[in-house]
Amino acid sequence: MEKLLILTSFLFHISTSYSAAQTKTLTPLQQFVQKWSSIESVSFEEMGNEKSMFSDDTISSKKSYSIFFDTDGNIESQKMIYEGKDYKRQSIFTNKTHFFLETDSTYTWQSEDQPGGTFAELFSNGLIKKLKIALQDSPQKIHILADTTINNVDCYRYQYNDLDSTSNNEGEFMTYVITFDKRHLTPVNATLKGFSRLEAGGVSIGSFSLYNQSVYTHFKHDIGSNYLADFILPEEYRPHDRKSAQLLNTGDMAPEWSTLTLSGDSIGSQSLRGSQVLLFLTHTQCPANQLSNAVINKLVERFPDLKIVGLYGNTSTSLSRYLERNPLHFKVAADAQPIKNKFNAPGSPFFYLIDKDGRISFRRMGYSTDLMDLLTSEIQKTNQP
Numbered sequence: 001m002e003k004l005l006i007l008t009s010f011l012f013h014i015s016t017s018y019s020a021a022q023t024k025t026l027t028p029l030q031q032f033v034q035k036w037s038s039i040e041s042v043s044f045e046e047m048g049n050e051k052s053m054f055s056d057d058t059i060s061s062k063k064s065y066s067i068f069f070d071t072d073g074n075i076e077s078q079k080m081i082y083e084g085k086d087y088k089r090q091s092i093f094t095n096k097t098h099f100f101l102e103t104d105s106t107y108t109w110q111s112e113d114q115p116g117g118t119f120a121e122l123f124s125n126g127l128i129k130k131l132k133i134a135l136q137d138s139p140q141k142i143h144i145l146a147d148t149t150i151n152n153v154d155c156y157r158y159q160y161n162d163l164d165s166t167s168n169n170e171g172e173f174m175t176y177v178i179t180f181d182k183r184h185l186t187p188v189n190a191t192l193k194g195f196s197r198l199e200a201g202g203v204s205i206g207s208f209s210l211y212n213q214s215v216y217t218h219f220k221h222d223i224g225s226n227y228l229a230d231f232i233l234p235e236e237y238r239p240h241d242r243k244s245a246q247l248l249n250t251g252d253m254a255p256e257w258s259t260l261t262l263s264g265d266s267i268g269s270q271s272l273r274g275s276q277v278l279l280f281l282t283h284t285q286c287p288a289n290q291l292s293n294a295v296i297n298k299l300v301e302r303f304p305d306l307k308i309v310g311l312y313g314n315t316s317t318s319l320s321r322y323l324e325r326n327p328l329h330f331k332v333a334a335d336a337q338p339i340k341n342k343f344n345a346p347g348s349p350f351f352y353l354i355d356k357d358g359r360i361s362f363r364r365m366g367y368s369t370d371l372m373d374l375l376t377s378e379i380q381k382t383n384q385p
Contacts, residue, residue, distance in 0.1 A: 028156045029142065032178075032185045033132045036123075039221040041068045044187075048120070051211035054284055055322035057314075060085065067123055068226040075124050077228035078115050091115070094228045106240040107233065119174070120192045120212040127176055127190060131160060145177065150189070154182045163194070172196045174210070187216045247344060247363045254354045255342040259311070259333045262319060267309060267331060274356050275307045276382055278375070280330075281340045282348035283313040284322040288367040292349045293326060295372045300329045303379055311336035313348070351375065355382050 036042075046063040064081040077094040090101040093115040101107045114124050122128060134141050145157035156179070163174035174194040180187050194210035248254070258268025280296055282289045300308060308330035312319050316334040323332070333339075343352055345365075353362035353375070362378040364371075 028182070028185070029131065029158050030135060032156075032180050033128060033135060035185050036128050036187075036221075037073055037132055039069065041066075041223045041226070042123070042219070042221045043067070043223050044219045045217045046122075047215045047217070049213045050118075050120070051209065052285060052318075052322070053208040053210065053287075054290055055318070055325055057284075057318045057321045066223065066228070068228060073129075075114055077226050077231070079228055080115075092228060092231055094231045099231075099233065101233075101237060102240070105236050105238065107237045108240045118212070119194070119210060120190065120214055122187065122190065122214070122216075127160075127178060130162060130176070131158075131178070134160060147182075148179065150179065150181075153188070155179045155188055156182055163196075186219045189213065189215045247350075247365060248352070248360055250360050250362060252360055254352065254358055254360050255339075257339045257342060259336060259339060261309075261331045261333050262316060262323075263331075265331070267333065269358060272307050272309075272354075273358055276305070276356060276379070277307045277309065277354040278379070279343070279350075279352040279354065280308065280310045281336070281343055281345040281350040281352070282310065284319065284326075286348040289348050290326075291367045292371065293328060295375065297327075297329045298372060299375060299379070302376070306379060309333065311339050313337040313340060353378055353382060 043064075043066045046065070048059075048061045048063065050059045050061070051057070052059065062083045066079040067075055068077040070076040075093065078092070080091045080093075082089050082091070088103055092099045092101070093112065096111060096113060097109055098112045098115055099107055099109045117124055117126065120126070131142070141161045143159040143161070145159055148155050148157055158178050160176045160178070161173065162176060163172060165172050172195060174192070174196070177191045178187065179189045190213075192210060192212040196208060196210075254269060256269045258266065258270070261267055278296075278299065280292070282292070296308060296310070299306065310328060310330055310332040312332060312334050313336060314322065314334055319332065319334040340346065340350070343350060349365075349367060351362075351364045352360060355361045361382045362375075364374070368374075
């Protein structure tokens with residue numbers, strides 16, 4: 001009996017020591033999460049490299065943040081300046097309203113409880129909040145990685161497996177790696193890797209890979225009072241004219257345009273006159289574009305006399321990379337945003353059916369599950385004598 005008590009005491013001691021050691025190894029991460037979950041405000045810069053969801057193209061950007069939190073840790077106000085290769089904008093979130101200020105002194109707005117963001121967000125409902133929940137509810141999803149040194153700064157590294165499942169015999173996962181310095185517990189960089197499948201309306205968009213790498217600099221916390229609480233739009237800004245973005249009228253002559261296809265051939269409204277034409281005005285980053293691809297490819301087979309042209313806002317390099325993974329059976333042209341603008345098609349996807357005389361017989365914005373039937377009906381209707 002005495003031996004049994006000694007053995008039990010020994011096993012209890014081992015178990016307690018293991019739990020204490022395990023808790024101790026998580027202490028830096030716990031301290032990191034606690035620090036950044038309890039601040040009143042923060043400012044920082046983020047240099048990001050994000051892989052396109054549907055191709056091997058990479059998007060680089062710089063974001064500058066100023067964020068103010070309420071007593072529950074939610075974002076009360078936020079200012080974010082985004083700078084990409086060909087695009088810059090400023091957004092202000094305050095009083096549950098999100099303003100988007102463009103470089104042409106126009107703005108749009110929408111109501112939100114919290115500012116929306118990407119998979120790779122650090123605050124709001126982003127990585128720090130995910131880590132806080134995981135430490136409480138599912139610590140087995142967190143793994144300690146080897147320490148590292150970045151720019152002569154010693155850093156901790158942790159991996160968080162947000163998703164690990166199987167769907168349609170394919171493994172789906174979402175993994176984050178966060179690196180922060182040992183002395184100040186300040187974020188240094190974060191990496192997101194993932195693989196999943198997308199569906200919309202029961203239609204598969206296909207599989208996609210996620211990759212985002214963010215490098216953080218100029219971190220400052222508790223930066224002062226919330227100067228965004230009483231934000232007023234600058235006088236020079238005017239609401240974006242949504243009316244001007246409406247689709248062109250059916251029966252009107254379609255705008256004149258010309259460009260080069262990705263293969264170098266000249267194409268335009270004049271060369272296509274006398275033929276029925278379907279213009280697919282779009283951008284590869286949009287999931288609705290992915291859904292539309294299968295429809296347009298089927299129309300090529302069903303209506304061999306129909307001239308279909310894809311006009312993309314992407315650069316030629318970006319579009320070429322996209323085509324490596326997404327075969328399209330119709331002519332495509334890159335750098336076509338000026339043409340898209342003529343058709344009031346700023347985003348994607350937009351569809352314009354043009355008759356043999358050059359007049360607009362049908363137009364539509366966006367994807368729906370009945371798109372194939374709708375376009376087929378309109379093509380046949382336009383073809384009738």
